[in-house]
Amino acid sequence: MNNMIIGQSGGPTRVINQSLVGAILEAKTHTDIGEIYGVKYGITGVFDEQFIDLRKISDEKLETIAGTPGSALGSCRHKPTPEDCERIFEVFKKYGIKYYFYIGGNDTAETAHIISEIAAEKGYDFKAFHIPKTIDNDLQITDHCPGYPSAAKYVAECFLGNELDNRSLKGVKIDVVMGRHAGWLTAASALAKFQEDAGPHLIYLPEAPKSLEEITTEIDATVDKYGRCVVAVSEGIKDETGELLAKKFSKETDSHGNIQLSGTGALGDLLADHIKKNSKHDGLRVRTDTLGYAQRSYAGSVSQVDAQEARLVGAEAVKFAMSDAKSGSIYIERTSNSPYASEIKLTELKNVAKVTKDMPRDFINDAGNGVTEKFLEYAAPLVGEITPVATLF
């Protein structure tokens, strides 16, 4: 009864199904593995045994699934209670589950950690593996998170377009980028800066709190210099007191206690209103976009490095399960930057659970309104080439 089960949790990414398919295809090569179950809607699907027999899916269909955005098994945002965990073990025992793979972010690693701890206490023969994914790129240990490079590419291509659009019609353009705790994805906007006068001209990150007054002053100074300004703003930016700006309007929270930041244009509109009212430039044209869920699910673009690595972390998780390794979290170690190369490794679940990883100080400029060359060297190989552009003046 050496059966395995795999699930997906949290917000989807463009390549989360690569990891799913990587794990399934690898599992099929191991005769030690019995059934290969997929659980629908993350851990919540365990409660009522919503399992799919993944051996029945053809390799050809799996390849199409791998290229499909969203979480093919369905997802959830649920932090299991101790009672939930009791129920999970009943079900796992019933189905002879020995290997549990859970693809997700740090909340997901925490869930896998809780379950594996209780399994150990109960002497249940069981291994849990957290397969990383998050466009937020804020997991500990790993060099970067599968899902981030594709989201970063999307953000860079958006900003490249918005920069060239703003160059045409001037004014101030503010784009709000996902990233609850850390500025990694917002920082990727800098990859769009193709020449000295090109935007984004200002990048505001959760790691570098700023008052609305400072932001307005810096935008005004950019308009003085270039006659226009393109601004990247993280949805998680904080004011000078360290409080989330989003707290001024958002109340909705999920079961992990996270405030709703995405799926609303309110932060962008708040910023635009403030700048229109307080800029020294009268009648300034200010437009905002909130990049939204396309950052994690836009179908038309994917980072090749990301697709390959996401496939690999799924496959390697199964190989670790088949080795004498204990439960753990898969991570990526960058072994070379030029040409880019990486290796897949394993760390303990507790090293990844709960805690997020901010951008290091030396990835952010001294003024706290942009990124450094060091960040660009980090991010560029992950994203790959973006659209070549030129200007007439």
Added chain:
Amino acid sequence: MNNMIIGQSGGPTRVINQSLVGAILEAKTHTDIGEIYGVKYGITGVFDEQFIDLRKISDEKLETIAGTPGSALGSCRHKPTPEDCERIFEVFKKYGIKYYFYIGGNDTAETAHIISEIAAEKGYDFKAFHIPKTIDNDLQITDHCPGYPSAAKYVAECFLGNELDNRSLKGVKIDVVMGRHAGWLTAASALAKFQEDAGPHLIYLPEAPKSLEEITTEIDATVDKYGRCVVAVSEGIKDETGELLAKKFSKETDSHGNIQLSGTGALGDLLADHIKKNSKHDGLRVRTDTLGYAQRSYAGSVSQVDAQEARLVGAEAVKFAMSDAKSGSIYIERTSNSPYASEIKLTELKNVAKVTKDMPRDFINDAGNGVTEKFLEYAAPLVGEITPVATLF
């Protein structure tokens, strides 16, 4: 002094520079054409003679410009007054301009029309050609507008991702799509519907007014059926009295008298609030995104048909100018749908100026909340293949 001048106006598109480069490269092959000037920032750049010598730009650089989003010459949203037109003629005479090419939407055609009429009155030897572009796809005469297929592709790939994201996490997802007067771009979301239960489940267009109550009822019914709902909403939707919903919050207008619809998340938030408060499903998860300027400028995706046709309308405009044709507007005639083929033709400017083109009634379903097969047959060849996807359940 058979000089030519070319300018760009209104919102950029992903392929507006293809038209610019098509015209320049064609012009270079005609010895009858003297200088090839580009005017910066549309008609406003004529006032202070902001001209660029486009003969100085290498063909290699022009090819990169052709693939660059935004308006490489800069753009404007300015409707010239009679005094403006006097000034324009002074400048055109001074520079020996005989051929004027203006790339833009129906406001741009109107501008070209006004100028060419006054030129005719004054007996000035002059031809003006409107080269069409608009992601709104709402120009008269032409089968479709350059810029629309690429924007439609972007919208379809966004909805494909959002559908698969919503399938993972459920709830209601509303995406607000550009399109001031007509629903063409919003309708393109339907190209993402890859199987019967897939979204967008509801599509709301300016051509089919709906009350907020009807919209809420239809969303509730979809949630009853599928446990979730993906909704496409045009920024230009009207309530049952025919009034723009956006009027409830937006006051800003441009010099053509158009209300600001884009660059704000307010319409999406208004819809989400209404549905959360009025849905019969308590605690319904409702998220909205406003797709924003990426629809017209996202760098990472382009329709190949669009890029080719946009290049061609620029080149053909110059050929018409060199023929005995009078001033006019370039348009596309579809000559075959499978395989897709088109021809480039010329119509009078007055046929395109001012008036916009709504979606025909037989492109919209009877319930006024979706599109017909006929629309899909119209739009699919323009957009080309979108990402193949599959589902596990």
